[in-house]
Amino acid sequence: MNNKAIGVMDSGVGGLTVVKELIRQLPKEKIIYFGDSVRCPYGERSTEEVIHFTEEIFQFLSRKDIKVFIIACNTATAAAISKIREMTDIPVIGVIMPGSRRALQISNNNDIVVLSTRGTKNSHKYKSTIQKINDHANVLEIACPKFVPLIESGDYKNKKNRDKVIDETLSNLKRTSADTVILGCTHYPLISNYINEYFNNEKNIVDSGFETARDVSTLLEFKKLLSNRKSEVIHDIYVHGDYKQFEQILNEWMPNFKYTIQSVEL
Amino acid sequence: MNNKAIGVMDSGVGGLTVVKELIRQLPKEKIIYFGDSVRCPYGERSTEEVIHFTEEIFQFLSRKDIKVFIIACNTATAAAISKIREMTDIPVIGVIMPGSRRALQISNNNDIVVLSTRGTKNSHKYKSTIQKINDHANVLEIACPKFVPLIESGDYKNKKNRDKVIDETLSNLKRTSADTVILGCTHYPLISNYINEYFNNEKNIVDSGFETARDVSTLLEFKKLLSNRKSEVIHDIYVHGDYKQFEQILNEWMPNFKYTIQSVEL
Numbered sequence: 001m002n003n004k005a006i007g008v009m010d011s012g013v014g015g016l017t018v019v020k021e022l023i024r025q026l027p028k029e030k031i032i033y034f035g036d037s038v039r040c041p042y043g044e045r046s047t048e049e050v051i052h053f054t055e056e057i058f059q060f061l062s063r064k065d066i067k068v069f070i071i072a073c074n075t076a077t078a079a080a081i082s083k084i085r086e087m088t089d090i091p092v093i094g095v096i097m098p099g100s101r102r103a104l105q106i107s108n109n110n111d112i113v114v115l116s117t118r119g120t121k122n123s124h125k126y127k128s129t130i131q132k133i134n135d136h137a138n139v140l141e142i143a144c145p146k147f148v149p150l151i152e153s154g155d156y157k158n159k160k161n162r163d164k165v166i167d168e169t170l171s172n173l174k175r176t177s178a179d180t181v182i183l184g185c186t187h188y189p190l191i192s193n194y195i196n197e198y199f200n201n202e203k204n205i206v207d208s209g210f211e212t213a214r215d216v217s218t219l220l221e222f223k224k225l226l227s228n229r230k231s232e233v234i235h236d237i238y239v240h241g242d243y244k245q246f247e248q249i250l251n252e253w254m255p256n257f258k259y260t261i262q263s264v265e266l
Numbered sequence: 267m268n269n270k271a272i273g274v275m276d277s278g279v280g281g282l283t284v285v286k287e288l289i290r291q292l293p294k295e296k297i298i299y300f301g302d303s304v305r306c307p308y309g310e311r312s313t314e315e316v317i318h319f320t321e322e323i324f325q326f327l328s329r330k331d332i333k334v335f336i337i338a339c340n341t342a343t344a345a346a347i348s349k350i351r352e353m354t355d356i357p358v359i360g361v362i363m364p365g366s367r368r369a370l371q372i373s374n375n376n377d378i379v380v381l382s383t384r385g386t387k388n389s390h391k392y393k394s395t396i397q398k399i400n401d402h403a404n405v406l407e408i409a410c411p412k413f414v415p416l417i418e419s420g421d422y423k424n425k426k427n428r429d430k431v432i433d434e435t436l437s438n439l440k441r442t443s444a445d446t447v448i449l450g451c452t453h454y455p456l457i458s459n460y461i462n463e464y465f466n467n468e469k470n471i472v473d474s475g476f477e478t479a480r481d482v483s484t485l486l487e488f489k490k491l492l493s494n495r496k497s498e499v500i501h502d503i504y505v506h507g508d509y510k511q512f513e514q515i516l517n518e519w520m521p522n523f524k525y526t527i528q529s530v531e532l
Contacts, residue, residue, distance in 0.1 A: 026399060
């Protein structure tokens with residue numbers, strides 16, 4: 001048993017899709033979240049920059065005495081997870097492996113599409129992770145650079161703008177033989193219903209957040225790190241830069257979430 | 267990377283539902299399986315007996331130099347997993363935690379039914395495991411002592427006999443508010459379609475095998491124990507007692523499975 005917090009980082013609000021599942025699947029766990037909104041999106045930045053940002057945030061959250069560090073951002077997982085694992089003895093969990101594992105669990109034809117930022121796509125981490133487990137899996141990686149700005153701005157609630165971006169981005173996939181689509185960016189679950197509709201609800205949609213929370217549960221249990229907290233949990237949110245837009249999306253997305261929030265500089 | 271085999275045990279053919287998922291989700295892994303057919307079913311035996319059998323089988327498989335030991339039997343997991351973990355440094359994975367975790371992941375109302383043998387039911391291990399993670403989950407445990415004999419005998423293929431057993435066993439659950447049903451015995455996935463139909467396809471059905479394979483994948487990756495085997499894998503099956511009935515079910519259930527099989531005494 002261990003009642004320390006779970007540290008979670010993302011470039012912005014996307015990692016909240018992981019947090020939402022963590023608190024649902026592991027209601028006794030306390031979350032300390034860092035959203036790097038001022039430097040979002042990470043998807044178009046260089047690998048070196050993303051590694052540097054992730055290290056900074058890891059160091060910030062380490063000072064809060066966390067028992068596990070979750071990189072709830074695919075771009076940062078692809079760029080920096082090996083580096084962070086070298087820096088610490090606590091478990092470091094990214095979002096690429098859980099999503100890959102679920103895709104291999106659920107796909108019937110091992111024909112898988114991955115939607116992600118350009119940074120994640122160029123790393124080919126999904127392809128290599130999936131094929132490390134199954135050489136015969138077919139993995140098509142698609143960059144969707146307009147999705148994160150659409151979501152962080154809140155503009156995804158405007159049907160016309162949303163449809164335009166989704167249609168432009170996914171039009172080449174209309175006839176794909178893949179039966180499974182990985183949302184390879186933690187922002188995308190906020191528009192997963194629309195992506196699902198775009199594919200006529202005919203694909204398995206894999207949500208990294210949903211799957212990462214499950215793997216965190218597996219590891220906490222196996223390492224005897226589950227919390228036995230009895231009291232109500234108040235989670236802590238740190239936002240790099242102004243948190244107004246962040247908090248608005250947080251409240252819409254997780255209306256019953258109990259939290260403190262503050263702006264921080266690094 | 268580690269190309270040793272995964273050791274899997276069950277009281278009989280039930281653990282093959284775990285193996286089927288292991289080879290699908292982790293095609294590079296080799297399985298060494300032990301089916302204790304001559305002493306099956308475990309569900310009506312005393313805890314002491316089940317512990318003793320599980321220890322014997324663990325010792326048998328240990329001599330084959332395995333990297334992880336899977337107790338693919340709920341009754342044996344409930345009775346013996348703590349004991350086996352004390353005996354070894356390799357990871358020991360049971361089937362109760364993965365199924366519990368999946369139920370908490372997929373249920374919308376945290377109202378969960380567990381179908382199991384009498385031994386598993388009386389241990390209340392599902393209830394305690396689920397509530398360890400979420401105090402507010404409601405867990406109803408139902409013993410289904412006629413299911414394993416129905417399956418091991420092959421009689422589940424006879425519609426009349428099958429319907430009679432399922433109806434007798436589950437009739438009290440017709441109006442349950444639970445939205446999720448855990449198949450808390452690895453034999454039950456062989457009749458999961460019929461159980462699903464009994465509930466008018468309205469419940470989430472959780473298959474321990476499907477979920478255990480996923481958790482094995484998580485742990486092998488996290489502990490850097492995944493295989494990078496390139497050649498075709500031939501799995502090894504050991505059956506305690508005669509293997510004729512065992513092999514017949516194996517061939518029907520997994521027609522493309524490549525294996526050697528032999529009878530053993532303990």
